[in-house]
Amino acid sequence: MRAASNPAVAGSGQTVGDAGGAFRPVKLVDIHLEQAIPNLSGLERYGEAQVLVRLHGVPLESVRVPVVNGGCSALSLRRAVVESAGRWVINHVVEDELAAGVVDTPNIPRTNTAKHHVRQPLPSVTVAVCTRNRTEDLAECLEGLTSLDYPDLELLVVDNAPSSDATERLVASIDDIRYVKEPRPGLDWARNRAIVEASGEILAFTDDDVVVDPLWARQLGETFAESDEIMAVTGLVVPLELETLPQLLFERAGGFGRGLRRSWNKIEEGETWHLGSGRFGTGANMAFRRSIFELIGVFDPALGAGTATNGGDDLEMFFRVLQEGHVLVYEPWAIVRHRHRRDYDALRKQLTDHGLALYAYMIRSALAYPELRGAMARFGLWWFWRRNLRRLIVSFVRPSRFPRDLIVAEMRGALVGLTRYARARRDASRLARAGKA
């Protein structure tokens, strides 16, 4: 009898629940329909490929294709594209052809006719990366940023309370990136510093563990150009890699992606469907018209990574933009790729932080908008049941491929999050005083 020779099993180094043995990494690929579909080879380690089907850069559909004999043949990829994405190709082609007024050719346009119908001029954009002691990841991130194609672009790195000058030296070695140091620890001190430092009409935020798509800034800019009423645009976050089981589990826990369909969001009087503002996106891919901060204020330094709440600043800002009556667009054409935590303990910590951040955001917003307290409490209870308690109960009823300790971790985070905002507020006030002195 042979011993198991699956390298993925040996390599993961961590057996999680019962799902460990069968795990194989998932290869992430983009297929551009205007170009020849490639034969993918060298995929011996992988179980399947997750293919983002794109036409004119637009993500149409995400398709999973099994790896066969160490690769995916162009034929099998084409079959998957036609089966799963065909509907969305039609949708995109019609949208495209309406721009020219010729809707009669049932075929794939090689060139994007709609490109000439984008509103001009495009606004100036500042991209801000807030980072802290993660120089290695940042290098890849900056490489992506420098390959962005956009007419009026400023790149800004805000170094948040660094413990060494490694990031400063890295940024100095790359042309055309501004470096700013923000000594007060906490992500939102850095974000607010970016608001002050940025010169662009649009301020786009991304994280240091992210690689942006070359079209990212352009898609954000074009969407903002649609209407002066649009104050915030969030985009699609797809995984950069799914090499380890914890990375796959993060996707199973919901991931950062919010789908491939655009949504235009504005709240009418009395509506409360925006309270669960995680549905609009995440801080790794969000952009704001800079003038919005004069109208509704800047980020709350008591929220965000590096504080007692460890996040929630992005959710709170999405909520505030909508609550104050402005327009937020979820624009999946603006894509970034996020490197999920590779090891299990970091994943568990991140899920705890998600629970923590969400409930800290709710407490903060309920304090700031007393008229919403009832609705916020109802949403908080509903979410706790739906997301935490129900999943926990189900994990006892039937064997789950999602480890129970991760469900418990997020649940613990949610409960702790209820108490954390007050402490974070005190910390922030102290830092604010120290900053003034």
Next chain:
Amino acid sequence: MTGGRVAVRTVDIRAPVGDLTDLGEYDRVRIYTLSEGEVLGFAEIATWGDSVSSRRIRAALSDALDIKILAAGSGMSEDKVVSLFTNALERDLTLEDGDWDDEPSPLVDSVSVSIVVATLDRPDDLRHCLTNLRSQDTNRQVEIVVVDNNPSSGAARTVLKDFPGVVLVEESRRGLAYARNAGILAAGGDLVVMTDDDVTAPPDWLEKLVFPFARHDVAVVTGNVLPLELETQAQRLFEIYGGLGRGFERKEADAAWFQRSRRVVPTWRLGASANAAFRSSLFTDPGVGLMLEALGPGMPSGVGEDTYLFYKVLKAGYTIVYEPSAYVWHRHRSNMDGLRRQLFDYSKGHVAYHLTTLLRDRDLRVLVYLGFRLPLGHARRIAARLRGRSQYPLRLSLLELKGNVTGPAALWRSLQRVKREGTSSQRPNNRVPD
């Protein structure tokens, strides 16, 4: 969202769609879509500010009416335009050159196979089966392992004298799971194929069965089992009962399928170990392992050793493919006594299998199934029979009920026996030297 003033506008699909302006006083705009004087439909969007951009209008129209617009624009029916478009998509998507055009890719020949056949005092069947397996059309290295579950009779040993190269393994502990496990432990192939001594396979069966393993995520492949003959009433009734085949459509199951269902996982719909192939690495995976000795023919529990193995395979996150083109012919029991015994065993084993998932895997879905759905299913079938809508005899329904009721006790007795006789891995290799 429906309140406020709504502006009405039209858009002709034969003219470029531009921005809509002068919308300052409106909350929404409804856009009717025209093609040569015909109205195709409309889309309604919220307006913010004075104008709505072309891109937003186009997106809304396409989301609401894309196929209608395409059909009207090209003067064809909607079905026609979709099929034309799909063909055009196939045609226009060019493929990078390469030597990969042999599609679909077969499993490489270097993957070796061990075929495990368990037998119990049926020398004629065994001889027929081995002749059949020997004539399989394949280029890969194939090892045949025969497990004799009653070594004292010496029947298998005699047959194997005529089949040099076939490996004989003796397992004196009675039970199909014991026997198959002994075969698995003796097998050296990358894949382990299981079949029974009473089946006949066409010459391309083996290759068709192992073919899906070219896919990395597939860990088990099962095939179809067809009746070799339907000569007797018993054989026909067995097919009405459900037979061993699982249909003529390809299907697959994975961890998501396993977990999604609120009901029990119907692993029995995936096939049976009379015609199944496994990656040998499964049996050393701590999440899967060998077959559970307490289940299966030869034990009081009757059946379930294969379905419980499928259960563990899915739970561990692997994929199972049912490949109907890999079919074998099976000779069903020809007399009513044999059929009754078999159905009784199936009914006991069905319950024993579910109780096993409850006890070993804490699958609480079983409680609802055994307490409610299973009795309900019997009641329905009996009612259908009484109304003349089913050919399935009442006596067999009652026999099944009796089997279900005795299932827990049968499992208990089986577990006690395994406790006495030990698990398979406690006596690793019973391979008989040549």
